[in-house]
Amino acid sequence: MARLSRDNLALAQEILARYPRPKSALIPLLHLAQEQDGWLTEDAMEHLAELVGVTPAEVLGTASFYEMFKRRPVGTYVINVCTDIACSLVGGDELLEHAEETLGVRDGGTTADGMFTLQGVQCIAACTEAPCLQANYRYAHRVSHDEFDQLVDDLRAGRKDAEIPRHGVLARVRQTIPAERAAGAIVPEGQSEPAWLAAAESDAS
């Protein structure tokens, strides 16, 4: 529950360097803070404000717009069951009801052991594979009620640890731009025409 760790601070600096203006890095940095703590703490948001050069209120302003940022602790696994139009036509609502019964919490609730937060969500782009869900943003397609129960058992027993990281960890592969290959962030104040365009124009004239 804190500011970014030393390792994460180094990562944050690397991410910041990719953007022409530091505030552009805010959403990726909010994800990094959420990855560190499992949710978004006020301390972390204050730290990001320093890094990006805006007020903590502006960081909160951005964070509060986006649904993935959790400003309260959530379960180790956030289960998003889709109940939008395509899924609801083939059992999405029933799947959410079943999930509520299995987990013993209502839509939006977290189990007493802190393992699961259940959310009914809208379109997660798997409409042909309905009804679908995500566990920490990893998909399960055409989910039957039995398969849901099995998933919950597997997650509880740690059998999915290799595939589904704890909440907050999104992509486990990060982009790294090697210094010797980097073209560099292009600041908006720079007024020059790119070299390859200028060269092509002088060829043509």
Add this chain to the structure above:
Amino acid sequence: MSDTPPVDDATPAPDATPRELPRVVTSRWGLDDSHTLERYEATGGYQALRSVLDKAPQAVVDEVKAASLLGRGGAGFPAGVKWGFCPPGVWPRYLVVNGDESEPGTYKDRILMERDPHQLIEGVLIACYAVGCAQAFLYVRGEMALAQERIAAALNEAYAAGYVGKNILGSDFSVDVVLHWGAGAYIVGEETALIESLEGNRGMPRLKPPYFPAAQGLYLKPTIVNNVETLSNLPWILTNGADAFSALGAESSRGTRLFAVSGHVAEPGVFEVEFGTTTYRDLIYEHAGGIRDGNELKCFIPGGASAPWFFEEHLDLPLETGAVGKAGSMMGSGAIVVMDHTTDAVKACWKVVKFFAHESCGKCTPCREGTDWLEKILERILHGHGRPEDLDLLLDVCDNISPGLAWPPRQTTICPLGPSAVSPVNSAIVRFRDEFEAYIARAEPPAVATVGGPVPVDIRVGASS
């Protein structure tokens, strides 16, 4: 990458395109290692980039213009023409890739990003070279963890191999492609909201004019915003030529297009079909196996949740922009949601409206308040507390968001999200008015006192029609 098998690959793949159909963007979908650089290079990858570097940038723009490649995000604007809108002599220019796919019913960009990330990256590089964009940002929807991993891995490979970054393939073409994650907001799929989000702000759309991205986009500099599928077409076009591309399809809709067919069909799937000539009937009855259980078609959403609904009589329309527009709807994001005769039209309408009410960013009053009212009125009808005057009230709220309920929609809002919520309401009431009336006839009096919904004041203003 391969040491972390994604959950996704354990589930059945979406149906691949049948052999006889053209495969412009889906040619590698069937391969297990389609996302790797090795496989991409072995199947012709990055050859288009090599050939492009020998041409003048303007020649590349001309090739894409000649191909008549329409944007695949929803609005369907010609990509080459869009590129030409950057004001001359204003630098730098940026490219922003819209990978925030979230229109209900839409499932294509995610597969393109997961299964063929290098094809997208090559498309990004071709576009940057042609337009003169000095930096590119690949904005991927936050909820798509696997797509983010696959693109990150692909970019890392491509940087190491010299395809991205400084002096690409030894040329004077240099550009960084930065992978950027969203964090859950449908509205960010709108291009000016995407730019706001990329600047680290709340994702609220900007007013156009003056903020047309090509003129005043990211950091108020010229910015091209292109959809994932649009850019994924570029390697094929530059390899095979504009003529080969425009030989596919018809009239104003050239090439192929990805369509996701979901809902009450026997075999839902994502299909790459010839644009402009294939019909809705082909897609629903041939590719997707027809209506499930031999049921009858009730209606279908022809282009994402924002699109007005189509019915039996529209099945033989070709997937061609002009024809679908004239018939009163749109192909939008290539999402077809099929409903059979067992569907409750009131509930389906409420579901779609609920989405837009939830996703309204709150910037414009007609949308922020209107979509909420629509949702609550529909909810009370559905829950047996509707009033006879509710149907007129629904249409009146719709009229406040989209005056005249015309197609293409007029709007009192900055972006099209508000009018998108009007489409399902207008479609459902016009076609299935009896179902709404049946709910209302069954309602228990006194309806209003028993619900926490909107207070029944008359909001009619002036002479709105």
